[in-house]
Amino acid sequence: MAVRVTLCLVFAAMLAPPVHASTKVDLNGSWRFRIDRNEEGETRGWNTNLPPATEVVRVPHTWNIGKYDDYEGVAWYFRTLALDPAVRGQHVELHFAATFYKSRVWLNGKLLGAHEGGHTPYWFDISSTLRAGDNFLVVELDNRPTAQTIPGLALRLREGHRIWYDWWHYGGLVRDVWLTINQDGLIRRQRITSTIAGKEAQVASTVFLDKFPNNVSRGKNDFQVVATVYSPRGEVVGKPETATVAAVPGASTVQLNFSIAHPELWNLDHPVLYRMAVELRDARGRLLDTREDSFGLRTVEIRDRRLFLNGKQVRLTGMTRPEDSPWEGLAETAGTIRNDYDTLEKLHVRLTRPVHYPQPQLILDYADRHGILLIPEIPVWQFSEAQMKDPKVIALAKQMYQEMIEEDENHPSIFAWSVCNESEATTKGGRAYIDLMRDWIHRLDPGRFVSYADNDLAWGPDPKTEAANDVDFIMMNAYFGTWSGSAEDLVPRLQQIGRDYPTKMVIISEFGYPGIFSPDSATADKMRIRTIEDQLEQFQKFDFVAGAIFWCYQDYKSHQNLWPGHQEGYVDHGLVDEYRQRRPSFAVWEKRNQPVVFANEKWVYDAKGNRTGFEAGLSGRPLDEMPSYPLCDSVVGWELRDRDGNLLASGQQPVPDLQQPVLVRGAWAADPSLPLHLQIAFLDAKGDVEGATALDAYPANSSGQSVEDMKQTPH
DSSP, X not given: OOOEEEOHXXXXXXXXXXXXXXXXXXXXXXXXXXXXXXXXXXXXTTTTSOOSSOEEEEESOXXXXXXXXXXXXXXXXXXXXXXXXXXXXXXEEEEESOOBSEEEEEETTEEEEEEEOSSSOEEEEOTTTOOSEEEEEEEEEEOOOOXXXXXXXOTTTSTTSOOOOXXXXXXXXXXXXXXXXXXXXXXXXXXXXXXXXXXXXXXXXXXXXXXXXXXXXXXXXXXXXXXXXXXXXXXXOSOOEEEEEEEOSEEEEEEEEEXXXXXXXXXXXXXXXXXXXXXXXXXXXXXXXXXXXXXXOOOEEEETTEEEETTEEEBEEEEOOOSOOTTTTTSOOHHHHHHHHHHHHHTTOOEEOXXXXXXXXXXXXXXXXXXXXXOOBOOOBSOXXXXXXXXXXXXXXXXXXXXXXXXXXXXXXXXXXXXXXXXXXTSHHHHHHHHHHHXXXXXXXXXXXXXXXXXXXXXXXXXXXXXXGTSSSEEEEOOTTTTTSOGGGHHHHHHHHHHHSTTOOEEEEEEOOOGGGSSSHHHHHHHHHHHHHHHHHHHTTSTTEEEEEESOSBOEEESXXXXXXXXXXXXXXXXXXXXXXXXXXHHHHHHHTOSEEEEEEEEEEOTTSOEEEEEEEEEEOOTTSSSBOOOEEEEEEEEEEOTTOOEEEEEEEEEEEOSSOEEEEEEOOOOOOSSEEXXXXXXXXXXXXXXXXXEEEEEEOTTSOEEEEEEOOOO
8 A cells, every 4th residue: 555644643633722823744754656657657547546566765755766767757656644534624735845847746536736847846735635534645757858848958959859958857756745734824925125224224024925715714814913033142123013914815915024223244254144933813813823934134236347245345156066966866865965065165165056956945044054145046958049939938937936936035145046057048039038037036036136157158259149238247157178168268258258248247157177078087187176276366367257156066967978988977077076075176176265365374482492382374365366255253273283183282363353464373381292283274253164274393304303394284
């Protein structure tokens, strides 16, 4: 039989006066699964009864690992829900965080609906379809691409031929599945916007409410909405605000306004988060639903072709990270996400797109908490003009953006949206698509910028025809030395772009070195190192280049851009391989992208020649270099160890501001021990290491003199 989840205790508990009127039931875990090579499932009644030869899988799940690794087509998921009769009369929804790619969903043989798109959330009202006892839940998925899917066949690459996109087709229930149970009303969405003027932050919280007349009430109801803002330390900011709305069946909207005096601003080194908690109550004061969202107060501006965060100019670097691994594919667990992003934090990532498709909330939350600016996009990748003009593609793109923005809009880490990657933006139809999507996004989210990743700029198109004129800033994919031409072409192209688009800020949205341009992985990584060192040096010379994003963190699975003769495998493109094993380029990137610079490190001696301390100069990178951004309320920590790693001495020195260079000092009691290893690390206000250096002293050499070696190393 189908995998069964019993929810009797959950619903029975709701018969008592609820402490919390809204309940969430996790549907992750064991499901039944079967592929459908001949597309016969519905004909054979799989949507109403469990077929034979199913297998147990754990959701989130993708079938494209293991024996169905390269399977494109239809597959089915099954689960039985055992519900208590107490659920009758309550509003129950079935939610999917993401399913790849086209879905149809049945409950008890009734088709609930369908959804297209592999990375955005959707839900169904299942209240009237539930029945007492067992309920049979079925999901059919199809991961095949067409010219009209997003992502789809990349027809710009080779018009008329079947081309897959440059990552893997991970079909499945790839993110969380859950139920929600409510009575009378619920908070569908909360949109938090803010304006900051002087020392006052005006915070507008717009709360969207949906009521479902097909479940409980068919008439108008009076709802009370109570919103409370909490400071980063959990203190109530001002008094709670209350509004009453006479809600007709369906969706209603109420706006509440708050004033926050002396706001703490969200910044890269101080990612300060406030919290908005909202209660929905009926006319009798009975609690119906609650919702909480974190938000940050910050300003992001583009002025004079430069990027400003909270009024201060920043120039940032970072990299992309495909959602991919040999053990999870697209169905990533929290552990994999956290491990990768902890590593990206060590790599000083402060800017990322972060890849070609909408991201799970865990990643956006991480960026909020760690101070990373994001430019999310939908996977319109290598589309031809015909595809970009297609009404079905346009409608699907608008749907995906609305789903993504309504889910993600409160994240302070997001400062811009991207509408496509490497598509035919120089054509009339392509430019019309970009203009349409720009206007659509500005309507949905008027407070953020819009751009797209353009690879035509590397070839010097006629600036009069380029959609780059129409977006808020330019994003340029720049693979000079490989896809974009010779490495020597980079500087002339940037000079020309500066002349052709004299009012536009530029972010290098991709650069890097694909392994297929070298005979083997080791040789490729040497070229990757050269690309990092040489091209970042060139990018930073152009003051209108506000950032550079490296492609990419790890190797990812694909049918494209592989070694000659390979039909599938992992694209050699990362600082780490698919198993997260670090290449030499990892350490080069880590050291090169430190936002601080140590200089003139030296030992300090007493009158007897014993080492009794050290001195080192420390400064932030200036704005004519990248990365460069303000760093305040930081600390320099140091540790002195002997040959066996035993700690001999340690200390810390506060660094209130790095606008001016500072002298770092440490001291200890004289100790003739040799060898000695001194590690000095700069930690930002979050406690993350943003730069490090080391001093070593070794025993006497043959001439009787001790040997000292100073070296800069990443922590």
